[in-house]
Amino acid sequence: MPELVDYLRTMLLIRRFEERVDKLVAQGFIKGTSHLYAGQEAVATGTCSVLSREDYITSTHRGHGHFIAKGGDVKRIMAELFGKIDGYCQGKGGTQHMADFSIGHLGSNGITGGGIPLATGAALSIKMRHTHQVVVCFFGDGAVNQGVFHESLNMAALWQLPIVYLCENNLYAMSTPVWEAVPLRDLALRAAAYNMPHATVDGNDVVAVREVVGEAVDRARAGHGPFFVEAKTYRFFGHSRSDQRLYRSREEEAQWQAKDPILRLQGTLLETGLLSPEGLSALEDEAMREVEGAVEFAHSSPLPSPEAGMEGLYVPEGRGVLA
Numbered sequence: 001m002p003e004l005v006d007y008l009r010t011m012l013l014i015r016r017f018e019e020r021v022d023k024l025v026a027q028g029f030i031k032g033t034s035h036l037y038a039g040q041e042a043v044a045t046g047t048c049s050v051l052s053r054e055d056y057i058t059s060t061h062r063g064h065g066h067f068i069a070k071g072g073d074v075k076r077i078m079a080e081l082f083g084k085i086d087g088y089c090q091g092k093g094g095t096q097h098m099a100d101f102s103i104g105h106l107g108s109n110g111i112t113g114g115g116i117p118l119a120t121g122a123a124l125s126i127k128m129r130h131t132h133q134v135v136v137c138f139f140g141d142g143a144v145n146q147g148v149f150h151e152s153l154n155m156a157a158l159w160q161l162p163i164v165y166l167c168e169n170n171l172y173a174m175s176t177p178v179w180e181a182v183p184l185r186d187l188a189l190r191a192a193a194y195n196m197p198h199a200t201v202d203g204n205d206v207v208a209v210r211e212v213v214g215e216a217v218d219r220a221r222a223g224h225g226p227f228f229v230e231a232k233t234y235r236f237f238g239h240s241r242s243d244q245r246l247y248r249s250r251e252e253e254a255q256w257q258a259k260d261p262i263l264r265l266q267g268t269l270l271e272t273g274l275l276s277p278e279g280l281s282a283l284e285d286e287a288m289r290e291v292e293g294a295v296e297f298a299h300s301s302p303l304p305s306p307e308a309g310m311e312g313l314y315v316p317e318g319r320g321v322l323a
């Protein structure tokens with residue numbers, strides 16, 4: 001399957017991007033925090049591989065990988081992280097607030113579960129417009145106890161909306177383990193309460209993710225309503241820059257490192273002869289070059305002017321913020 005090499009290309013790009021962002025945050029080139037996606041690459045890659053450009057996604061605070069997998073330009077993502085004008089939101093959104101409607105990316109979101117009602121509304125708009133698009137709504141295990149999660153799933157099931165809810169269960173919401181927050185072994189069972197079909201998949205296996213999400217997307221596109229996918233995975237970095245990872249053990253981390261989705265896919269490709277060792281190092285070089293190009297681009301892009309802070313604001317009539 002030649003597309004497996006493409007998946008590896010995307011996953012390597014995400015991994016190298018996130019490792020570079022980690023350094024740039026430490027060096028102070030990227031201000032504030034960032035939530036890195038390393039370890040979870042197979043989820044975004046397998047999922048977006050079954051979507052067309054016109055299909056929608058909504059993303060989370062841990063959204064760089066979703067954006068790259070949906071076809072985002074790493075130069076403009078990096079420039080946004082730097083707060084520069086060539087970023088996707090002219091440097092005003094930063095790591096947690098990026099969107100590109102032209103590729104169906106409706107936005108990352110700093111509010112836990114905040115993308116869920118937006119995605120559900122987008123799915124309703126698809127149904128009302130009678131198009132053949134589908135929405136995939138990414139969120140974490142921490143979102144399944146938000147009230148809006150339940151309200152949205154109920155409506156989506158009732159109205160048979162074309163949406164796939166994709167829960168990335170990486171076992172922790174900040175420092176809270178999922179088993180201390182939810183009395184279920186599989187979070188996919190949450191969907192049963194809404195009579196919504198559901199599945200749990202190994203989120204570190206890109207082929208398994210593609211298969212399960214592919215079926216869910218086909219169903220939704222054919223008018224058979226929503227589906228809930230739980231992808232079990234693990235984030236390799238801490239929650240965000242200040243996390244000392246005191247709530248989980250180094251042994252647990254090592255167990256998940258052994259299930260690294262990139263090493264697994266590389267292994268399969270090398271064993272089956274679909275990729276040679278030289279081919280693999282060429283892919284590695286390509287990812288590094290692309291990321292370094294993005295860093296150069298972000299460094300050379302100008303900062304927005306102070307006046308630009310007052311542009312692009314939405315202020316309802318009669319409620320002007322300026323005297």
Ligand SMILES: Cc1ncc(C[n+]2csc(CCOP(=O)(O)OP(=O)(O)O)c2C)c(N)n1
Nearest residue numbers: 062110111112140141142143170172173174
């Ligand atoms: C409504 C709301 N409550 C709390 C927070 C603070 N917060 C930021 S990320 C996060 C954890 C999210 O965990 P999860 O959904 O599992 O995603 P992960 O970080 O594991 O990818 C929390 C509680 C927030 N951003 N929004």
Ligand SMILES: [Mg+2]
Nearest residue numbers: 140141172173
């Ligand atoms: Mg989590």
